[in-house]
Amino acid sequence: MEIKSRLLKQLDKDIAASTSPVPAACLKARRAILLARHGALNEAREQLTVLHQLAFQHPHPEVGAWLHLAEGLMSYYTDFGSSAQEKIQRALSISRSIGQSEVESLAHAWLTQLAYVRHDLPVVLSHAAECLRVAAPEHRVARGRVHMVLGVCWQYAGQLDQALPWYQRSRAYAAADGDDATISALMYNMAVMRTAQVRWKALSSTAALAPELLLGVDSVKHYDAAVGAAVLAELTPLLRAQILAIQGDFQQARALYEEHLPLAISRGLARLGSSLLSDLAWCRLNCDETEVALQQAREAEVELDPLCDVDDRAATHTRLAQIFAAVGETAAAAHHQERAAAEWAEFARQQSEWGAALAASGLKADPLRR
Numbered sequence: 001m002e003i004k005s006r007l008l009k010q011l012d013k014d015i016a017a018s019t020s021p022v023p024a025a026c027l028k029a030r031r032a033i034l035l036a037r038h039g040a041l042n043e044a045r046e047q048l049t050v051l052h053q054l055a056f057q058h059p060h061p062e063v064g065a066w067l068h069l070a071e072g073l074m075s076y077y078t079d080f081g082s083s084a085q086e087k088i089q090r091a092l093s094i095s096r097s098i099g100q101s102e103v104e105s106l107a108h109a110w111l112t113q114l115a116y117v118r119h120d121l122p123v124v125l126s127h128a129a130e131c132l133r134v135a136a137p138e139h140r141v142a143r144g145r146v147h148m149v150l151g152v153c154w155q156y157a158g159q160l161d162q163a164l165p166w167y168q169r170s171r172a173y174a175a176a177d178g179d180d181a182t183i184s185a186l187m188y189n190m191a192v193m194r195t196a197q198v199r200w201k202a203l204s205s206t207a208a209l210a211p212e213l214l215l216g217v218d219s220v221k222h223y224d225a226a227v228g229a230a231v232l233a234e235l236t237p238l239l240r241a242q243i244l245a246i247q248g249d250f251q252q253a254r255a256l257y258e259e260h261l262p263l264a265i266s267r268g269l270a271r272l273g274s275s276l277l278s279d280l281a282w283c284r285l286n287c288d289e290t291e292v293a294l295q296q297a298r299e300a301e302v303e304l305d306p307l308c309d310v311d312d313r314a315a316t317h318t319r320l321a322q323i324f325a326a327v328g329e330t331a332a333a334a335h336h337q338e339r340a341a342a343e344w345a346e347f348a349r350q351q352s353e354w355g356a357a358l359a360a361s362g363l364k365a366d367p368l369r370r
Contacts, residue, residue: 003038006178022060025051029066036070036077037181044074065094065103073110085114105135105142112149119309121354124153125361132363144173144182147365148189150358155193157354163193165365172368188236195243200311200347202246203318203340238264238276245279254283274304275312278319285323297323310350314343 011031018024028051035044048070055063072087092107094100108131115123131146151166167190174182237260244253257280265273281296297320304316317340325333 003035003040005034005038005180007180008034008038010178021054021058022063025054025060025063026066029063029070033066033070033073034181036073037185039077041074041077044070048074061094061098062100062103065091065098065100068094069103069107069110072107076110076114085111088114101134101136102139102142105131105139106145108134109142109145109149112146116149116153121153121357124149125357125363128363129361132366140173140177141179141182143366144170144177144179147173148182148186150363150365152189152193153354154358155190155197156351157358158197158351159355159358162355162358169365169368188239192239195239195246196311199242199246199315203315235264242276242279245283248286250283250286254280254287257283274300274308274316275319277303278316278323281323282319285326290327293323294327310343310347314340314347317343 008031011027011034015024015027015031018027028047032044032047032051035041035047048067051063051067051070055067068087068091072084072091075087076084088107088110091103092111095103095107108127112124112127112131115121115127128146128150131142135142135146137143147166147170151163151170154160154163154166167186170186171183173179174186237256241253241256241260244250244256257276261276261280264276277296277300281293281300284290284293284296300316300320304313306313317336321333321336321340323333324330324336
């Protein structure tokens with residue numbers, strides 16, 4: 001897929017105009033990072049291999065900082081696992097020691113995102129504050145990323161009105177740079193949060209069908225196709241499957257889960273496994289595949305990790321309660337209903353706690369410039 005990015009074109013121009021090897025190598029590392037953020041992992045790896053060879057022959061701390069950051073993001077986009085943390089932390093340490101504020105701000109921005117994935121709010125707020133302190137106005141990629149993550153945090157806390165200024169500023173930073181990868185990520189994360197909120201309500205039997213959700217997911221798909229972004233290729237269909245399950249289109253939801261869920265789990269998203277497996281089991285049950293649905297439901301029980309996000313635990317128990325009730329296994333249904341009620345109560349407490357902590361942090365979205 002051809003990448004159509006104004007930021008990539010600008011980097012190519014800057015690399016061609018560079019007359020010094022160290023700045024040129026740093027620009028090439030930035031280019032490799034952008035390729036990874038677009039999902040062009042093979043091309044990014046080829047470029048990083050060449051840069052590592054050059055750095056081995058002519059070591060330089062600034063180049064090293066950029067390479068550690070690039071390797072961290074390669075790890076993140078390869079399997080969404082935890083190995084990215086150590087590499088990005090190393091980039092942060094080197095950049096601090098040499099006063100390289102752009103790498104430092106980017107490292108803080110990505111450590112903010114990794115902390116959100118772990119739902120470690122104190123660490124989110126710490127890295128976000130440092131990013132906003134260190135990043136210069138022209139460090140728009142770092143500022144755009146951290147604004148997006150804080151917007152997601154506010155929306156997770158159930159306060160969309162507080163999230164919107166952060167989202168708006170993130171989009172403005174990305175648009176100023178022609179950073180299509182950030183715009184794609186922003187569109188995806190906003191769609192994820194909107195879907196999650198409707199799903200939370202649907203599982204407690206209070207939601208409308210929200211037909212506009214599919215339009216949001218389709219917008220991500222069409223935008224990615226237009227700009228050459230492939231990093232969310234297996235995640236967007238799973239989001240669509242969740243929406244279809246909410247709306248009662250169980251045949252289509254089941255097909256999407258069957259096609260895309262195994263790859264997503266293999267790429268490091270096992271923490272979502274129990275929630276989505278229970279959703280797939282619910283779809284199978286509603287497609288008259290009762291025996292397979294029960295097998296899938298019991299697999300979801302086994303995969304339910306007590307350390308996964310509380311809303312995913314609550315969703316899993318709710319779906320399992322529905323499945324077991326439908327097939328007459330009343331004791332199992334009652335057990336999961338009780339666990340679901342406890343997890344939903346814990347989720348409401350967590351939302352309140354997040355909202356209070358975000359407000360107390362004093363962090364404010366950068367003002368939009370007209």
